[in-house]
Each structure stands twice: as structure tokens, then as C-alpha cells.
Amino acid sequence: MKLATRATSHPDGELLVVSQDLRQCVRARGAQTLQQALDRWHDIEPLLEDQYEALNAGREPGTQTVEPLDLMAAMPRSYQFLDASAFLAHNHILSRAWGFEPRTLLDPPLMYQGLSDRFLPPHGAVTFRSESDDIDLEAEFAVITDRVPLGTGKEQACAHIKLVVLLNDWSLRAFGPAEMKGGFGFIHAKPPSAISAFAVTPSSLGDHWNNARIGLTASTSINGVHFGHPHGGEMSYGFDELIAHAAATRDLCAGTVIGSGTVSSVNYASVGSGCIAERRAIDTIEKKAPMPYLKFGDRVRIDALDPEGRSVFGAIDQVVTAGSRRP
Numbered sequence: 001m002k003l004a005t006r007a008t009s010h011p012d013g014e015l016l017v018v019s020q021d022l023r024q025c026v027r028a029r030g031a032q033t034l035q036q037a038l039d040r041w042h043d044i045e046p047l048l049e050d051q052y053e054a055l056n057a058g059r060e061p062g063t064q065t066v067e068p069l070d071l072m073a074a075m076p077r078s079y080q081f082l083d084a085s086a087f088l089a090h091n092h093i094l095s096r097a098w099g100f101e102p103r104t105l106l107d108p109p110l111m112y113q114g115l116s117d118r119f120l121p122p123h124g125a126v127t128f129r130s131e132s133d134d135i136d137l138e139a140e141f142a143v144i145t146d147r148v149p150l151g152t153g154k155e156q157a158c159a160h161i162k163l164v165v166l167l168n169d170w171s172l173r174a175f176g177p178a179e180m181k182g183g184f185g186f187i188h189a190k191p192p193s194a195i196s197a198f199a200v201t202p203s204s205l206g207d208h209w210n211n212a213r214i215g216l217t218a219s220t221s222i223n224g225v226h227f228g229h230p231h232g233g234e235m236s237y238g239f240d241e242l243i244a245h246a247a248a249t250r251d252l253c254a255g256t257v258i259g260s261g262t263v264s265s266v267n268y269a270s271v272g273s274g275c276i277a278e279r280r281a282i283d284t285i286e287k288k289a290p291m292p293y294l295k296f297g298d299r300v301r302i303d304a305l306d307p308e309g310r311s312v313f314g315a316i317d318q319v320v321t322a323g324s325r326r327p
Contacts, residue, residue: 001052001201003163005072011118013072017051018198022314025066026055034075034144034199036175038254041146049222056253060280067315073195074165075144075257080245081116081193083140083169083259084109087200088236090264090278097281109245112185114169120194122316126170127323128191128296134173135294135320137276139218139302141232142167142259143239144199148252157243158212160252162207164198166218166313167259168302173277173293193259198311208306210226212238216304216312218263218274223299227279228272232304298320 004025005013011036015028029046031037037044054060068278083089086109088102095102102130103110104252120126144163152160175189208215214232221227242258273279280290294300303315 001049001204003028003034003037003048003074003100003199004066004075004197005074006070007072007121012076017048017055019055020204022198022311023066024055024063026051026060026062026064035078038144038146038162040097043163064067066199069123071197071261071314072121074163074197074199075195077118078116078144078255079253080256081114082111082242082256083114083193083277084242085112085261086137086235086237086242087230087261088266089266089268090262090274091233092266093264093268093278093285094281097284099279105236109242110261111245113187113194118192120150120170121190121319122194122197122314122318124206124318126318127195127321128172129323130316131292131293131295132174132254136171136173136276136294137220137222137294137300137302138169138171138262139220139228139230140167140259140261140263141165141214141216141218141304142195142257143243145243145252145254145256145258147244147254148243148256150247150249150251152247154240154244157240157247160203160243161202161212161239163199164202164209164214164313165199165257166302166304166316168194168300168316168318169259169262170194171275172245189204190274194316195257196316196320198312198314200312205312208312211309213238214260214304216306217271219303219305220272220274221301222294227273230263230268230271230274232260232263233263234263235260241302294311294320296320
């Protein structure tokens with residue numbers, strides 16, 4: 001099943017059921033917004049699945065053409081966004097470049113609580129105050145859960161994963177080192193993230209959902225030039241482990257978004273990277289001039305394609321833009 005959110009006057013928009021080919025849609029029955037659906041997923045999911053089946057069979061009334069520019073982030077805002085660093089390849093590249101101790105699977109996954117009062121739509125301008133803040137992209141996969149009880153273990157966690165999305169965790173690298181040194185989490189370094197227009201159920205991914213990992217590449221380009229296509233299957237910690245880690249001391253509300261962190265590969269020489277910070281670390285290792293961070297006017301595109309070349313979540317296609325600064 002595939003879902004989307006159409007922009008309305010309400011900040012949570014209007015929930016849509018979308019056809020498998022992402023071309024047709026219909027207003028969802030039983031819930032006006034995705035948050036409402038997740039709050040009552042046990043009751044609402046069968047209604048949505050029935051609509052999805054009828055839509056794909058061409059017998060659902062009220063069908064409309066999908067207008068991509070009318071779509072918000074599939075999850076326009078959430079009560080909670082937890083972002084991890086689940087690819088140890090990323091950590092090992094950075095540790096080799098900057099000389100800190102690399103993490104291993106014996107260590108718990110890294111995770112922080114991010115900004116969730118809004119997720120940016122997957123198209124259009126994204127405003128930043130200054131190029132000197134070192135603007136960076138981060139290509140990630142993410143899952144959206146129903147309510148996860150306190151103490152949920154890895155074995156039970158997958159049952160709470162209801163939807164999968166693509167995510168660009170925009171970052172301002174100029175602030176990261178000082179905030180990490182402070183040890184109290186990110187504020188300035190993490191502006192709002194962007195979420196793909198379409199959210200899909202794990203079952204709709206077929207063989208591309210395996211071992212609580214997404215078996216697709218996160219393909220990224222900057223100004224039309226290929227930047228990287230690392231594979232989601234290389235996650236060192238699966239989403240089941242991330243959920244169990246997050247739920248160790250608290251329950252997770254329905255609609256919690258959990259990000260994978262930058263998709264990364266040990267084969268970075270051939271597949272590239274999921275963020276500029278990692279590319280700059282590789283440049284340091286290889287004694288090259290570091291790649292510059294993003295500039296105003298740069299266009300960033302992130303997509304995940306199936307083996308037939310079809311977009312699974314819809315592309316995140318955005319332009320870095322100068323924002324007006326208030327006095």
C-alpha cells in the first residue's frame with residue numbers, strides 16, 4: 001500500500017491512498033490525516049488496503065490524478081523524530097579521517113531526538129540563512145511506527161513498523177562539532193528534514209524489505225551530477241534494533257519517525273556517499289582538496305528506484321535557497 005498527503009489549509013493536510021504506479025489517488029476513508037490513521041491503525045489499515053486494491057484494479061470511485069506539487073511530506077509533522085547513525089561504514093570513514101575511536105556492533109546505536117514539528121515537502125526551495133553554515137544533505141531511509149510499548153524488544157519491533165519513507169536530513173555542519181562536544185544534542189546543526197511524498201508499507205516493498213532493512217539504493221545527485229548510490233541493505237543496525245533501543249526506557253507514540261542516518265557503504269569508492277561530510281572525510285583520507293558544501297542555487301535530488309527503474313517513494317528534489325534574515 002502507498003499513501004500520500006495532499007496540502008490543504010490544515011497543517012496535516014489530507015490523507016490519500018495512491019496507486020502502485022504513483023499516478024492515481026483517492027481520498028482515504030476512515031481517517032483525514034496520516035496521524036489519525038496511525039493512531040487507529042488496527043482499525044483503519046483494512047479500509048485503506050481495500051481502497052488500495054480497488055484503486056489498482058480501476059474500480060475505486062472518486063479517483064484523481066496525482067499532482068506531485070500538491071503533495072506535502074507524506075508525514076507533514078510528527079510528535080517524535082528520532083534519527084540514528086545505523087551505518088557503521090559512515091562512522092568508520094569519519095573516524096579514519098578525523099582520528100577518533102571507531103564504533104563497533106558491541107556499541108549501542110547512536111540516536112538523537114530531532115526537530116519534528118514539521119517535515120519539509122519533497123519539492124521546491126529550502127531556505128537557509130548563510131552558506132557559511134556549511135549546508136549538507138543526508139540521504140536516509142526512515143520508518144514510521146504505530147504506538148510502541150515501553151520495553152519492546154527487537155523480536156517484537158518489526159510488527160510496529162507501518163510505513164517506510166525516504167528522507168533528506170538537512171544538516172548545517174558548521175555547528176555540529178561544538179554541539180556534539182557539548183553532549184546535549186543538536187539544535188543549530190539540524191534544521192527541518194524533508195520526507196518523500198509517498199509512504200509505503202513494508203509488505204509493498206516485497207524482497208526489498210528484508211531483515212528490517214530496505215534493500216534499495218539511495219541515489220543522490222547535485223545539480224544533475226551523480227553523487228552517490230549506497231545501498232540501504234548495508235545498515236549495521238536494522239530498524240528493529242533502532243526501535244528496541246529507542247523504546248528501552250519509554251514508549252513511542254504512534255507516528256514516531258525513525259531515521260537510518262546517512263546511507264553509507266564500505267564500497268564508497270565505487271558507489272559514492274550519502275552526504276558531503278562523508279565525501280570530505282574521504283577527500284581527507286585520499287589527501288585531496290575537500291569537496292565544498294552546498295551553495296545557494298544548488299539542486300539536490302534523492303530517489304530510490306526499483307530494479308525496473310521506477311521511483312518507489314517519489315524523488316526528493318529541492319533547491320538550496322537564501323532565506324531572509326530578520327533584524
